[in-house]
Amino acid sequence: MKILVTVKEVAAVADDFEIEGLEIPETYLEYDLNEWDDYAIEAAVRIAEDRDEEVEVVAVTLGPERSEETIRMALAKGVDRAVRVWDDALAEADVLDPTTTARIIAAVAEREDPDLVLSGVQAADDGFGATGVALADLLDMGWAAVVNDLELGEGEASVRRELEGGVEELTTVDLPAVLTIQTGINEPRYASLRGIRQAQRKELAVHSLADLDLDPAVVDDALTLTRLAKPETESDATIFEGDPGETAAELETVLRDAGVGAE
Amino acid sequence: MSDVLAVADHRRGELRPVSYELLTAGRELADALDGDLHAAVVGGNVDRFADKLDCEGVDAIHTVAEGSEFNHDVTVAAVTALFEALDPSAVVMPNSVNGLDYAPAVATRLSLPLVTDAVALDYDDGLTVTREMYGSKVETAVAVDEGPVALTVRGGEWPAAEGVGEAAIEAFEVDIDESSIRSTVRGFEEVGAGDVDISEAEFIVSVGRGIEEEENLELVEELADALDATLAASRPIVDNGWLPKNRQVGQSGKVVTPKVYLALGISGAVQHVAGMKGADTIIAVNTDPDAPIFDIADYGIVDDLFEVVPELIERFES
Numbered sequence: 001m002k003i004l005v006t007v008k009e010v011a012a013v014a015d016d017f018e019i020e021g022l023e024i025p026e027t028y029l030e031y032d033l034n035e036w037d038d039y040a041i042e043a044a045v046r047i048a049e050d051r052d053e054e055v056e057v058v059a060v061t062l063g064p065e066r067s068e069e070t071i072r073m074a075l076a077k078g079v080d081r082a083v084r085v086w087d088d089a090l091a092e093a094d095v096l097d098p099t100t101t102a103r104i105i106a107a108v109a110e111r112e113d114p115d116l117v118l119s120g121v122q123a124a125d126d127g128f129g130a131t132g133v134a135l136a137d138l139l140d141m142g143w144a145a146v147v148n149d150l151e152l153g154e155g156e157a158s159v160r161r162e163l164e165g166g167v168e169e170l171t172t173v174d175l176p177a178v179l180t181i182q183t184g185i186n187e188p189r190y191a192s193l194r195g196i197r198q199a200q201r202k203e204l205a206v207h208s209l210a211d212l213d214l215d216p217a218v219v220d221d222a223l224t225l226t227r228l229a230k231p232e233t234e235s236d237a238t239i240f241e242g243d244p245g246e247t248a249a250e251l252e253t254v255l256r257d258a259g260v261g262a263e
Numbered sequence: 264m265s266d267v268l269a270v271a272d273h274r275r276g277e278l279r280p281v282s283y284e285l286l287t288a289g290r291e292l293a294d295a296l297d298g299d300l301h302a303a304v305v306g307g308n309v310d311r312f313a314d315k316l317d318c319e320g321v322d323a324i325h326t327v328a329e330g331s332e333f334n335h336d337v338t339v340a341a342v343t344a345l346f347e348a349l350d351p352s353a354v355v356m357p358n359s360v361n362g363l364d365y366a367p368a369v370a371t372r373l374s375l376p377l378v379t380d381a382v383a384l385d386y387d388d389g390l391t392v393t394r395e396m397y398g399s400k401v402e403t404a405v406a407v408d409e410g411p412v413a414l415t416v417r418g419g420e421w422p423a424a425e426g427v428g429e430a431a432i433e434a435f436e437v438d439i440d441e442s443s444i445r446s447t448v449r450g451f452e453e454v455g456a457g458d459v460d461i462s463e464a465e466f467i468v469s470v471g472r473g474i475e476e477e478e479n480l481e482l483v484e485e486l487a488d489a490l491d492a493t494l495a496a497s498r499p500i501v502d503n504g505w506l507p508k509n510r511q512v513g514q515s516g517k518v519v520t521p522k523v524y525l526a527l528g529i530s531g532a533v534q535h536v537a538g539m540k541g542a543d544t545i546i547a548v549n550t551d552p553d554a555p556i557f558d559i560a561d562y563g564i565v566d567d568l569f570e571v572v573p574e575l576i577e578r579f580e581s
């Protein structure tokens with residue numbers, strides 16, 4: 001059995017950051033493995049550990065060379081090998097339609113021919129939340145989005161989809177399928193030192209779009225980033241200033257006025 | 264003419280609120296395009312849903328009576344067929360959990376550009392979609408080249424459509440190929456019941472990832488005790504297993520409406536805010552002055568919760 005896991009290195013902005021034009025300068029960005037993908041990796045590695053049959057877990061990512069550090073973390077957690085796709089055309093794109101991302105990953109998936117694809121519900125940076133389901137449709141596979149429980153059966157997966165308001169949907173999906181994994185489905189492991197050492201020796205293949213027989217024009221999708229800004233705050237919050245003793249005193253007044261702590 | 268197709272969301276016999284909101288978003292876009300607004304509802308008691316969706320500004324409602332509950336395979340087939348029949352300029356879908364489960368497939372199947380989680384739509388020669396990145400800390404505008412587009416809209420951003428319209432309600436027949444149905448909904452389950460019901464609480468102390476370690480929860484428990492408040496949390500705390508699911512506030516957790524909601528080390532992600540924005544007074548303690556929680560807070564302290572909380576405990580304990 002082969003499981004493909006889509007992973008992404010995402011950027012978070014620092015507490016104090018600036019925007020220059022359509023970019024946030026590198027100094028204000030901190031990179032990490034996408035939170036949702038961490039749970040997808042864990043789900044895949046657990047399936048590999050729990051099954052009697054041989055299971056290969058392959059991670060696929062779109063990202064520049066820098067992202068290899070993050071991909072190595074996935075390898076250190078038990079992923080067997082990784083494929084990284086990068087291209088000048090991708091480097092130049094300001095915003096990628098999530099279906100474009102899915103098209104590129106689909107080219108890798110077609111070569112790998114997995115039995116199961118696990119994807120994060122969303123990427124913490126651009127938050128499109130669409131790659132997994134788009135990928136499923138392009139691959140002509142079944143799918144389920146926002147999965148917080150997963151059991152593999154013969155030819156099908158029984159999943160729980162976490163809906164709004166504390167309601168879960170119980171669904172079965174035919175395999176092969178793409179499942180988008182929600183946080184909380186498991187407890188992602190930390191990479192062990194041994195895992196980190198082993199990860200250095202694991203295969204991390206790099207492909208350009210041409211390597212995947214994709215025309216670089218695939219990146220010229222219909223979306224263009226036109227503005228990047230700090231949201232204008234409509235906040236009329238009263239911000240208490242001062243040392244913690246002073247701010248706590250102000251807060252006490254507000255709380256007492258609201259009836260907190262009253263006998 | 265440039266019409267807009269808006270697809271309603273429903274679950275367990277009820278239209279979800281976002282259904283009415285996307286009618287408003289769809290109407291705005293249809294006005295800009297000088298076209299009609301078509302609404303669609305797939306599955307469930309479609310006739311009853313159609314009556315409810317017949318709000319002011321809706322020109323036509325298409326009902327697809329297939330199945331009693333949402334099934335993404337059926338929905339994709341139905342919306343795709345409707346799109347092909349109507350040839351609209353945009354299909355507007357909800358950015359709900361079910362929307363996330365079918366909208367991307369509609370886009371790929373019809374080869375449409377897809378922009379999800381829209382918070383505003385502007386039309387001026389072309390469509391520009393406003394959305395958020397980096398957990399609401401950055402706002403972006405994305406221009407969509409000419410041609411039809413698939414959109415999902417965030418709940419709570421547009422007012423709900425109201426009034427009574429004069430829409431033509433028509434049943435739309437879709438040939439659903441049985442072999443294309445690869446998923447089956449077996450049922451639903453409520454989760455998160457337990458000893459406390461945070462949705463009834465009058466005062467809530469809520470804690471987020473800023474607490475860093477499970478051991479540190481003791482500090483906020485102490486505060487909740489001192490204030491005689493109920494302890495709640497954002498999702499990562501529950502994901503980590505530090506508090507049970509029934510303490511989670513937000514989209515997939517509980518909606519709370521306390522008199523006071525004190526958010527400690529919570530960034531204010533949209534899915535969290537969905538559960539607590541109805542509190543009378545919102546107070547946030549966060550080290551990050553740009554944390555989105557301050558946008559909805561009434562009072563804020565930009566500081567380390569580990570410095571502020573002990574001071575506060577002392578004040579209420581003495």
Ligand SMILES: Cc1cc2nc3c(=O)[nH]c(=O)nc-3n(C[C@H](O)[C@H](O)[C@H](O)COP(=O)(O)OP(=O)(O)OC[C@H]3O[C@@H](n4cnc5c(N)ncnc54)[C@H](O)[C@@H]3O)c2cc1C
Nearest residue numbers: 471472473497498513514515516528529530535549550568
């Ligand atoms: C489909 C879906 C459903 C979801 N449902 C929910 C839901 O129901 N509820 C929910 O909460 N989330 C939900 N989420 C997750 C949500 O998107 C966020 O990931 C989550 O709310 C973030 O929680 P947080 O604010 O605690 O953590 P973070 O976003 O990591 O924020 C931590 C904050 O703590 C601050 N901080 C750090 N250290 C300190 C300190 N010492 N003192 C003060 N402040 C500090 C930081 O500045 C930061 O703002 C959902 C996501 C998806 C995709």
